[in-house]
Amino acid sequence: MAGMTDTAFRRLVKRHGGCGLVVTEMVSSEGLVRGIDRTLEFAEYTEEERPIAIQIFGGDPEKMAAAAQIVEGMGADIVDVNMGCPVPKIASHNAGCSLMREPEHAAGVIAAMVKAVKIPVTVKMRAGWNDAERNAPALAKMVEEAGASAIAVHGRTAAQSYSGSADWDLVSEVADGVTIPVFGSGDCVEPEQVVARLRSGVAGVLVGRGVLRNPWILAQAEELAAGRTPRAVSLEDRGRFLFDYIELLQHERVRDPEGFRHLAPCTAHPACTAHPACTAHPAPCTLHSAPSSHDKWIVNKIRALGSWYTKGLENGSRLRTAINSAGALSELQDVVAGFFFATDNQPNELPDMAHERSPDTSRQMSRYF
Numbered sequence: 001m002a003g004m005t006d007t008a009f010r011r012l013v014k015r016h017g018g019c020g021l022v023v024t025e026m027v028s029s030e031g032l033v034r035g036i037d038r039t040l041e042f043a044e045y046t047e048e049e050r051p052i053a054i055q056i057f058g059g060d061p062e063k064m065a066a067a068a069q070i071v072e073g074m075g076a077d078i079v080d081v082n083m084g085c086p087v088p089k090i091a092s093h094n095a096g097c098s099l100m101r102e103p104e105h106a107a108g109v110i111a112a113m114v115k116a117v118k119i120p121v122t123v124k125m126r127a128g129w130n131d132a133e134r135n136a137p138a139l140a141k142m143v144e145e146a147g148a149s150a151i152a153v154h155g156r157t158a159a160q161s162y163s164g165s166a167d168w169d170l171v172s173e174v175a176d177g178v179t180i181p182v183f184g185s186g187d188c189v190e191p192e193q194v195v196a197r198l199r200s201g202v203a204g205v206l207v208g209r210g211v212l213r214n215p216w217i218l219a220q221a222e223e224l225a226a227g228r229t230p231r232a233v234s235l236e237d238r239g240r241f242l243f244d245y246i247e248l249l250q251h252e253r254v255r256d257p258e259g260f261r262h263l264a265p266c267t268a269h270p271a272c273t274a275h276p277a278c279t280a281h282p283a284p285c286t287l288h289s290a291p292s293s294h295d296k297w298i299v300n301k302i303r304a305l306g307s308w309y310t311k312g313l314e315n316g317s318r319l320r321t322a323i324n325s326a327g328a329l330s331e332l333q334d335v336v337a338g339f340f341f342a343t344d345n346q347p348n349e350l351p352d353m354a355h356e357r358s359p360d361t362s363r364q365m366s367r368y369f
């Protein structure tokens with residue numbers, strides 16, 4: 001999920017169990033092909049995340065094929081194509097969900113990619129563009145014929161964005177119409193819902209927002225499906241998750257042991273020693289290896305996660321405001337400690353919000369979905 005499921009987050013979720021496949025944030029095919037460093041980090045992954053799909057977006061068959069080759073060269077297990085993003089910035093460039101409006105062209109993109117790589121090419125789509133164009137069942141057949149290995153369907157149209165509910169009958173219709181595996185997506189935010197949908201005839205379930213709210217949801221669903229009582233998650237567990245995430249982020253975009261991180265090729269900064277192909281220059285490319293203010297970057301990451309992670313928690317909105325008000329990383333760590341690690345003598349505490357300012361998470365998220 002764009003802006004959310006970075007490599008550190010994916011590693012942590014995997015460590016908590018129940019997770020089969022992870023998918024990167026969507027990556028621009030154009031950016032990959034041109035080696036634009038700000039794009040490349042979205043494609044990074046580490047061994048512990050396998051099996052991993054790198055999701056790319058774009059509408060040009062040649063560029064998508066070239067980007068698929070880069071993804072394959074990075075050692076990813078699967079290259080996934082985004083045909084679901086409704087955001088105008090993406091969709092207006094003949095990519096994301098707007099590809100669903102040109103099914104022949106969309107199938108051509110898949111055919112070009114399948115021809116270019118040996119790894120499986122998969123497709124993530126929505127129900128369709130709008131109510132008048134709910135063409136996921138027809139498009140699924142076309143991309144299957146073009147060589148796609150699996151399809152995931154979010155059962156809402158682009159016009160719906162997140163309103164209403166996901167149409168799982170349509171997901172089943174897609175699954176009935178093709179022979180390749182079909183994964184359903186939409187509204188599985190409780191472990192019980194994940195298990196119920198897994199039993200509805202799909203090959204698998206994609207969990208999006210549910211995992212941002214509750215990173216244990218996959219482990220809990222696995223336990224439920226096996227007839228066991230799902231593990232309870234305490235406030236301390238939730239606090240520890242945030243601290244673990246912060247710690248992993250502190251090690252992100254700084255030096256790693258050789259072979260730890262799979263990097264996309266950086267052509268924009270040929271002197272980049274973070275990129276394995278470059279051996280000539282001893283100095284690391286700061287643009288590709290570390291953001292200018294690492295702590296600020298971490299604070300922004302926690303703010304973005306906080307807008308989901310605090311939902312449904314008692315005092316969650318106060319916590320959200322406190323997270324958004326913390327300027328420095330140390331302040332943020334105090335907020336997390338005070339809220340999640342309260343003792344009997346000292347109940348959950350949040351700092352005084354006298355200097356409260358409005359959260360900027362909605363602005364961050366509006367970039368995506």
Ligand SMILES: Cc1cc2nc3c(=O)[nH]c(=O)nc-3n(C[C@H](O)[C@H](O)[C@H](O)COP(=O)(O)O)c2cc1C
Nearest residue numbers: 001002025026124154185186187188207208209369
């Ligand atoms: C913040 C956010 C970012 C997302 N980014 C992507 C993305 O990059 N690629 C994609 O295929 N879907 C993306 N999605 C859509 C989800 O994968 C999923 O299909 C949708 O949220 C419905 O599932 P859910 O109810 O489990 O969240 C995103 C969703 C959210 C909320």
